[in-house]
Amino acid sequence: MMDPVVVGVDGSPSSFEAVQVAAGEAGLRGVGLRLVHAFGWPSMHLPPGGPPWNPAMAGVRELVDGTLIEAEERARRAVPQVDVTREVTVGEPLMVLEIESRTASLVVVGSRGLGAFGSLLLGSTAVHLTAHGRCPVLVVRGGPDPSGPVLLAVDGSPGGEAAVEFAFAEASLRGVGLVALHVWNTRSERAYEGPGDPLNAVVDIERLRQEEQQLLDETLAPWQERHPRLAVERRLVRSRVRPALIEATRDAQLVVVGARGHGGFTGLLLGSVSQALLHHAHCPVAVVRARERP
Known part of the structure; x- marks a missing residue:
């Protein structure tokens, strides 16, 4: 079985845009699309009352499920035939996606996420993955010309x-x-x-x-x-x-x-x-x- 296209999802507009692009890449390659969300994602807005890496705390499961459901819906609208799987894991997101890249044909991320550093031109996740990922990394940014080369x-x-x-x-x-x-x-x-x-x-x-x-x-x-x-x-x-x-x-x-x-x-x-x-x-x-x- 061919390696899937992996996309990091954190609920930000940039990550949802990345999901649509990743669905297209998976469709072109004829492989599955893997939506990955890591607890501890630095941009994630979590409710108070518990450690950010504890997925059992109140409200977090609903928040993540809602984010991944929306991401999957966007992927299927973009490429209806794409085979979508979800992965919710505990861990530092940079390390999680780096590990995912070892068994992926392509990793897709948005250029900016949520959180305190949202004003930066490029998120730390994108920088880290392009330097350390084990497969090609596609960072979604700009306004591409769909008819361009x-x-x-x-x-x-x-x-x-x-x-x-x-x-x-x-x-x-x-x-x-x-x-x-x-x-x-x-x-x-x-x-x-x-x-x-x-x-x-x-x-x-x-x-x-x-x-x-x-x-x-x-x-x-x-x-x-x-x-x-x-x-x-x-x-x-x-x-x-x-x-x-x-x-x-x-x-x-x-x-x-x-x-x-x-x-x-x-x-x-x-x-x-x-x-x-x-x-x-x-x-x-x-x-x-x-x-x-x-």
Whole structure:
């Protein structure tokens, strides 16, 4: 049996939106949808009189049941044929969803939950899971273009191959084109162009451009062979990486990025580009970690 799509439900509007997206993903894959609620969810509004991890306390069971019933109804309205199961468990929600990710094909979460930190652009659950989840994590945010392509952020790093594979599969499942965007620049992060660029005096910009084009072509070639019918647009842009990628998400229905790319601090599990997209992308973001080698 294929692994299900898992979605975290905390009763917030963001999580209910995530449920609808997760139902669609489960329908595309032909797998079940698993609704997960953890007691101890940091955003959960619990009545006074007992510890938040005690599901037997007055009012909490009714609250959770009502939340999951609504979530299931939303899922079935979105995809009537989806097989929905519910899981209510005791535990810290970040750890619960991380454990769930070990047996899931995809974990879907909202970008913001309830609670004291609701004003943050991105909830702690989403950040934690994209850094530590064992399967791809889709964070629902922004206003995606339903007719837009899947956008793939190509960095050419060895760890990014899993993201490339996921993006090709996702575009095929959705029946849309794939835009593979590789943004390159100089180490200065300045996006000069033209003869006035001071770097042209010491750097062969055209040679660098050709090398970046080769990197893009070589990254995509094996996957285009496996998906010959998929329309793939290759974009090579010289600019600042994060702003260029964020701007490109305006016309996409999903952006796919690896958890970490070239550069940065090797100890970090989530790269700066991934974090920038999670906070500022105009469409949902799928973060795909490299497969762990045995």
